[in-house]
Amino acid sequence: MAKRWRIERRLTPAPGMTILVPLGSALLALVFGAVFFTITGQDALQVYATMFHGVFGSRYGITETIVKTIPLALSGLGLALAFRMQLWNIGGEGQIYLGAWGATWVALTFADAPAWFVLPAMALAAMVMGGFLAALAAIPRALWKTNEIITTLMLNYVAILWVDYFVYGPWRDPAGFNFPLTAPFSAAARLPALTGRIHAGLLIVLVLGIILYFVLYRTRWGFEVRVIGESEGAARYAGMNITRNIILVMLVSGAICGLTGMVEMAGVAHRLQPGFSPGYGFTAIIVAWLARLNPLAIVPVAFLFGGLQVGGYAVQVMGIPSAIVSMLLGSLLFFVLAGEALLRYRIRRITEESETR
Amino acid sequence: MATPLVTMHNISKSFPGVLANDRVNFELAAGEIHALLGENGSGKSTLMSILGGLYRPDQGRIYWQGNPVDLRSPRDAIRWGIGMVHQHFKLVETFTVTENIVLGDKRLPYFWRPASKERELAKLSARFGLDVDPQARIWQLSVGERQRVEIVKMLYRGCQVLILDEPTAVLTPQEANELFINLQHMKESGKSVVLITHKLDEVLAVADRVTILRAGRAVATRQRGSFSKEELAEAMVGRQLPPRPDRRRPVQDAVTLQLDNATAFGDAGQIALNNLSLQVHAGEILGIAGVAGNGQRELAEVVTGLRPLHKGTMYLAGENMTNRGVTALLNKGVSHVPEDRLGSGLVPNLDAVDNVLLRTYRHGTRPGLIDYRQARRQTEELVKAFSVQLASLGSPVKLLSGGNLQRLLLARELSAGPSLIVAVYPMRGLDIAAAEEVRRLLLRERDRGAAILLISEDLDDIFRLSDRIAVLSRGSLPVPPIAAQKANREEIGLLMMGHTEVATHG
Numbered sequence: 101m102a103k104r105w106r107i108e109r110r111l112t113p114a115p116g117m118t119i120l121v122p123l124g125s126a127l128l129a130l131v132f133g134a135v136f137f138t139i140t141g142q143d144a145l146q147v148y149a150t151m152f153h154g155v156f157g158s159r160y161g162i163t164e165t166i167v168k169t170i171p172l173a174l175s176g177l178g179l180a181l182a183f184r185m186q187l188w189n190i191g192g193e194g195q196i197y198l199g200a201w202g203a204t205w206v207a208l209t210f211a212d213a214p215a216w217f218v219l220p221a222m223a224l225a226a227m228v229m230g231g232f233l234a235a236l237a238a239i240p241r242a243l244w245k246t247n248e249i250i251t252t253l254m255l256n257y258v259a260i261l262w263v264d265y266f267v268y269g270p271w272r273d274p275a276g277f278n279f280p281l282t283a284p285f286s287a288a289a290r291l292p293a294l295t296g297r298i299h300a301g302l303l304i305v306l307v308l309g310i311i312l313y314f315v316l317y318r319t320r321w322g323f324e325v326r327v328i329g330e331s332e333g334a335a336r337y338a339g340m341n342i343t344r345n346i347i348l349v350m351l352v353s354g355a356i357c358g359l360t361g362m363v364e365m366a367g368v369a370h371r372l373q374p375g376f377s378p379g380y381g382f383t384a385i386i387v388a389w390l391a392r393l394n395p396l397a398i399v400p401v402a403f404l405f406g407g408l409q410v411g412g413y414a415v416q417v418m419g420i421p422s423a424i425v426s427m428l429l430g431s432l433l434f435f436v437l438a439g440e441a442l443l444r445y446r447i448r449r450i451t452e453e454s455e456t457r
Numbered sequence: 458m459a460t461p462l463v464t465m466h467n468i469s470k471s472f473p474g475v476l477a478n479d480r481v482n483f484e485l486a487a488g489e490i491h492a493l494l495g496e497n498g499s500g501k502s503t504l505m506s507i508l509g510g511l512y513r514p515d516q517g518r519i520y521w522q523g524n525p526v527d528l529r530s531p532r533d534a535i536r537w538g539i540g541m542v543h544q545h546f547k548l549v550e551t552f553t554v555t556e557n558i559v560l561g562d563k564r565l566p567y568f569w570r571p572a573s574k575e576r577e578l579a580k581l582s583a584r585f586g587l588d589v590d591p592q593a594r595i596w597q598l599s600v601g602e603r604q605r606v607e608i609v610k611m612l613y614r615g616c617q618v619l620i621l622d623e624p625t626a627v628l629t630p631q632e633a634n635e636l637f638i639n640l641q642h643m644k645e646s647g648k649s650v651v652l653i654t655h656k657l658d659e660v661l662a663v664a665d666r667v668t669i670l671r672a673g674r675a676v677a678t679r680q681r682g683s684f685s686k687e688e689l690a691e692a693m694v695g696r697q698l699p700p701r702p703d704r705r706r707p708v709q710d711a712v713t714l715q716l717d718n719a720t721a722f723g724d725a726g727q728i729a730l731n732n733l734s735l736q737v738h739a740g741e742i743l744g745i746a747g748v749a750g751n752g753q754r755e756l757a758e759v760v761t762g763l764r765p766l767h768k769g770t771m772y773l774a775g776e777n778m779t780n781r782g783v784t785a786l787l788n789k790g791v792s793h794v795p796e797d798r799l800g801s802g803l804v805p806n807l808d809a810v811d812n813v814l815l816r817t818y819r820h821g822t823r824p825g826l827i828d829y830r831q832a833r834r835q836t837e838e839l840v841k842a843f844s845v846q847l848a849s850l851g852s853p854v855k856l857l858s859g860g861n862l863q864r865l866l867l868a869r870e871l872s873a874g875p876s877l878i879v880a881v882y883p884m885r886g887l888d889i890a891a892a893e894e895v896r897r898l899l900l901r902e903r904d905r906g907a908a909i910l911l912i913s914e915d916l917d918d919i920f921r922l923s924d925r926i927a928v929l930s931r932g933s934l935p936v937p938p939i940a941a942q943k944a945n946r947e948e949i950g951l952l953m954m955g956h957t958e959v960a961t962h963g
Contacts, residue, residue, distance in 0.1 A: 319825055323818050326807070333801035336763060337793065338815045339783030 105447055117443055122390075125439030129432040136427070137420075147415055154414020155407045161414070163296050167368060168406035169399070170301045171196070171360050171380040176387035176398045177305075177312055178230075178356030183393050184316070185329040185349050191237060191252030192357045193381025194259030195230035199358025201263050202229035203365045204282055204372040207289035208271065215288040222289060222362050230358015231351040233259055238350030242343045248350070256381070264374050271372065282372040291367040299367035305399060308356070312395040325349060357381060378409075386433050405429065460523045462487045462649055463508065463539070463618060468517035470503055477503040479673040480517070485618060490640055490650045492664035494657070494693055496888045500673040501653045505620045508651075509541035510534030540611030541620040544627075546603050550596040554578070554589055558610045582609045585642045600750070601632040608639070612648075619643065620651045625659060629748050630916070630950040637663045655693075657686050669693050711739040712775070713877050713908030714760065719769035721759050729755035731932035732769070737877070737908040742899065743938060744923030745912045748953050752932040753912050754796060757881045760910060761793040762786040774876065787816060792875035794866060794883045798859075802866045805855035809847060810836045812854050813869050843868035860891030867898055878902060881912045896922060916946060928952035 134144035155161045175192045182189040202225035210218050233255055240246035264280075273283040291299040316322035328335040328345055335342055360380065369376050387405055391397035412425030463485040470478040477500045485491050495501045506512045508519065510528040518525050521537055528534045531541070548557050555575050559565050575591040582589050587605045595603060604624060611619055621640075625633040640650050640663055652664060660667050668678045669692045677692050714737040723729030729752045737743045747753060758764035760771070762783040770779045773789050795802045803812050813836045814827065821828050836850055845864045847857055854862065863883070870878070880899060884892040899922060903909055912929075913919050919926055920941065927938040928949055935957040939948075 318827060318829070320818055320821070320827055321825070323811070323814065323827055326811070327804055327815065330804045330806050331800070333797070334804045334815060337783070337795060337801040338818075339762070339787055 121439045121443050122436050125435040126432060128439075129428065129435040132431050132435065133424075133428050136424075142418070142420065147418065147420065150415050150418060151408075151411030154411045159296070161410055163298055164410045164413075165403065165406040166298050166302060168409050169403045170299075170305055170367070171364055171377065172384050172387050172405055173305045173399045173402035174301070174308065174360040174363060175357045175381050175384040176391065176402055177308055177395055178353045178360070179381075179384050180388040180391065180393040180395060180398060181312060181316075181325070181356070182349055182353035183388055185325050185345065187238075187241070187346060187350055187353070188249045189234065189237075189252050189350060189353050189357075190249055190385065191233060191255050191259075191354070191381070192360075192384050193377065193379060194252070194256035195233050195354045195357035196361040196364070196377050196381045197256075197259040197263045198233045199226035199230040199361025200365045200372055200376065201259075201266065201361070202226045202358065203362035204271070204285075207285040207365070208282060211286050211289075213288060218286075218289045219291070219366065222366055223359060226358040226362030226365075227355035228358070230361065231355040234350045234354020234357070235347065238347045238354075241350070242346040260374075263372065267372055267374055273371070280374055284371045285366070289366060290370055291363065297368070299363075301363035301367040304359070304363060309395045309399050316395065383429070386429060390433065390436055408432075459486075461485060461520075462522060464520040464523070465504070465508060466518050466520065468504065468507060468514045468519075470500075470507060470512060470514050470516075476673050478507070478514070481670070481673070481675045483668055483675065484678075485649050485651060486666075487617075487649055488644055488647050489665045490644050490652060490663050492652045492654055492660040492667040493670065494654060494660055494667050494689060495670035496655055496693060499670040499693075499888075501655075501670050502622055504670070505541060505622065505651060505653055508534065508539060508618075509620055510539070511541070535611075535614050535616065538615060538617035539620070540614060540616035540618065542604065542607040542611065542622065542624065544622045546607055548595045548603060548606060551594060553592055553594050554598075554606050554609075555591045557595060557606060558591075558613050562614070578609060578613065581612055585612065585639055585646070587639055600627045600748070601629075601635070604628070604636070605639070612643075616648075618649045618651065620653070622653045623655070624652070625654070625656065627749065627914075629953050630946070633659075657689050657693075660689060661686060712736050713739045713773065714910065715772040716760070717770045717772075719759060719771065720767045721755050721764055722767055723752075723755055729932050730759060733929075733933045734769075735927065735934060735938065737910050739876070739908050740903060740906045741924040742903050742909040742911050742922050744919040744926045744941075745910065745929050746916060746919045746926060746949055746953060747912075747914065747929035749914055751929050753881065753914075753929055755932075756929065757793070757795070757879050757910075757912055760877075760879050761791055784819070790873065790876040792870040792873070792878045794863075794870055794878065794880040796881040796885075798862045798866055799855065803854050803862060806853050808851045809840065809845075809854055809865060810850055812865065813839060816869060817873075839868040839872055840865070842872075859886050860888060860894075863887060863891065863895060867895065871898060871902055874905070875902070875907055878907050878909045879912070880909060882914065883911070884913070884915065884918055892918075916949060919949075920944070920946070930955055930957075 130148065134148070137144040137147050155165050175196060178195075179189055179192050203222040206218060206222045206225045210221065213221075234252070236255060237248045237251035240251065241248040267280045267282060271282045273279075273281050275283070291301055293299050294302060316326060324335070324340045324345055327338065328340060328342055332342060364376060365372060383405060387398060387402050391401040408425050408428055412422040415424070416422050461484040465481065465483040468478050468481045468483070469476070481500070481504055483493075483504065493501045493505065503512065507514050508528070510531045510533045513529065519528060520526065526537055528537065528539070534540070549560070552560070555571055555578055558578060559569070559574055578591045582605070587609055589602060589605045589609060595606070598606070604627070608619065624636060628636060640652070643650060652659065654660065665681050666678065667684065667689065669676050669689065671693060716733060716735050719730050719733045720728065721730040733752075733756070735743070745753065745756065755764055759766055762781060762785065765780045770777060772778065773786070773791070776789075778786060778789065799805050804815065810829065810832050814832050818827055833850065839845070840847065840850070843864045845857075845868060846861050854865065857865065878899070883895050883899065887895065896918070899909060899911070911919070911922055923941050925938040926941055926944045926949065927934045928936070930952060935952055
């Protein structure tokens with residue numbers, strides 16, 4: 101009687117495992133990081149303690165984490181909607197930049213307008229610009245099946261350079277000592293603060309998360325998005341208009357990413373400058389995936405990522421480059437996705453009659 | 458008796474939730490054609506996939522001429538001389554026949570001369586009467602020819618044992634006869650053939666011996682001459698076959714579907730439907746026979762609005778519905794039981810409720826919203842009325858068996874009382890009981906007054922259900938539909954082969 105291992109598909113995920121496995125996987129990612137720290141001569145526990153303390157040890161840490169959670173969650177929501185339909189919008193970063201540009205244009209042009217006008221106008225302009233950039237990729241995708249991964253990725257550079265041009269050129273603040281900055285926004289063009297640096301963008305994130313969840317699971321349009329994402333054949337069979345939905349979903353996805361740009365402008369930066377986003381649009385891709393494209397899960401996952409980023413700043417005082425955060429994020433994604441496989445398969449030890457030869 | 462060439466002893470194999478093989482014994486002698494008979498899902502393919510090295514058994518041993526062997530991969534199996542021709546061919550479309558056959562041949566030098574290999578293959582295939590052109594490219598070949606390429610491939614690899622998985626499923630009756638002649642040739646030159654099938658006639662036609670599987674167990678092995686068709690059927694099903702349903706109602710006057718001079722393109726831009734005209738009346742089943750790839754898919758898609766008509770018109774109950782799209786036809790009561798249940802009829806990863814909503818989600822009272830409470834209630838009712846076996850309403854439908862998937866799909870498509878039903882291969886892949894249930898449902902709908910366009914490659918089903926029979930060949934009907942009483946299988950077979958007239962038709 102020989103024994104051997106066999107991998108089997110599970111019919112249904114084991115009970116409780118849908119929560120436990122991702123948590124366990126995240127823990128393993130931290131263990132993996134710890135091995136890395138130990139090899140490079142750091143005290144891993146000390147590193148994690150410093151990170152933890154950097155995030156939760158002070159009012160400042162928590163505030164900063166939430167400030168970073170807002171753009172990650174917001175653009176994560178936008179991307180998740182597109183991903184649901186198997187539209188790989190990698191252009192979140194560019195859409196954030198162009199959204200910020202649109203918001204800035206409104207803020208600079210209507211510098212004397214009251215808040216009730218200028219804030220909605222900024223949001224609208226940002227969404228139009230973000231949606232416009234996404235549409236540039238969506239329309240060829242819908243009509244001629246142009247690969248949207250390539251087009252959205254390339255448009256990122258267009259948008260970032262577009263912003264650079266304005267900030268270094270026509271919009272440069274004359275009173276800015278030649279720094280590449282626009283003039284600061286008027287007080288009316290700033291999102292009200294909830295407490296400290298935490299601004300009203302947090303409410304936008306929470307409300308939008310709930311709205312998107314409702315749209316996906318309770319409306320006819322959300323049903324179409326879910327069906328098209330799962331099976332184009334079935335969507336065609338059900339008489340759904342796939343071309344129109346590709347464009348529509350990309351427009352909304354781009355608009356939400358554009359709104360992220362406005363929220364960053366009006367909530368945090370209060371002026372446009374190059375590199376205002378440390379790659380939120382890219383990190384949001386991982387956020388959306390780790391949340392399994394579930395709008396309600398995106399906010400907590402974004403908070404985790406925001407925390408890791410703030411913790412990364414904290415450990416820099418120990419002489420560790422903040423790039424380790426990227427490494428931890430990468431291993432987190434890797435381990436959680438590997439953990440997914442455990443949910444769907446199980447390994448069993450089975451007995452079989454002895455084999456010869 | 459001499460030691461069998463292959464012995465499979467006490468083989469068990471389970472998949473999650475299914476025991477596919479339960480302590481099965483199977484023997485294959487040198488130079489025999491051994492049929493492996495059973496319903497779909499009885500474990501035939503699993504057993505032979507184990508012999509072909511694709512699966513490993515949980516339990517049991519395989520012997521080659523009395524010596525135990527361990528088959529870890531198809532390559533292993535081929536080394537022992539066991540080759541399997543699958544239902545879905547594994548050929549590279551853009552390669553030539555020769556290139557496909559030598560593909561993966563380790564003996565082949567890095568630089569090889571196609572011409573000499575082509576001669577070798579021509580000689581090899583001539584020896585067994587297998588007619589293939591070694592220089593042809595796969596995409597130019599018919600399904601029957603592709604099957605021959607697969608067989609030659611196995612012979613080229615030196616296989617002693619050839620396993621054919623449902624080889625006639627894709628062939629016309631004439632092509633099937635040709636295949637059986639080839640098999641006789643192989644047998645005479647000492648090869649052994651395992652024929653996996655669920656068709657009794659094939660067993661009677663060619664098999665020297667037959668082993669019958671039922672629900673994963675081998676229930677009987679018989680020698681040629683010691684069995685009758687009825688005995689085999691009973692052993693296979695474990696009960697008497699149900700009587701044929703009563704049918705053949707006179708055609709009513711009301712024309713539900715009318716296609717006039719319909720011309721449509723296929724996916725590759727070729728003309729798939731060529732000037733085709735037909736009528737389906739309320740309360741009748743029009744059976745469309747024909748070899749797959751002659752416009753069946755395109756016909757179903759045109760009638761259900763999935764594919765535009767290039768020329769011609771389509772009327773539904775007298776109203777011009779040409780190129781009005783899926784939704785308009787859906788609202789007019791056109792139901793569609795598509796060819797691939799899980800590819801288009803149902804969404805594998807969504808649950809039963811969402812799948813029931815798939816074609817009705819637009820009909821709600823609240824604009825833009827879906828009433829899930831109502832949908833859940835409706836699904837519960839349908840699941841009960843059509844006796845769909847499922848673990849829970851919330852689990853993805855891909856976990857359902859083929860029969861239950863089809864029941865769920867029919868539940869959705871038939872519950873609204875459609876005026877026209879387009880059913881494409883609706884019994885394919887179902888076990889006998891489930892197929893019988895589908896037939897019963899279709900007949901019930903016909904009796905209710907629905908017009909049914911039944912597209913099938915299974916002549917048995919066409920003859921059992923249809924009131925009139927037409928043959929679709931190269932995108933058109935070579936002769937007008939024939940009343941089922943007046944049709945005979947040979948004529949239909951000839952029409953399927955591309956003949957354009959018959960001696961007697963009504």
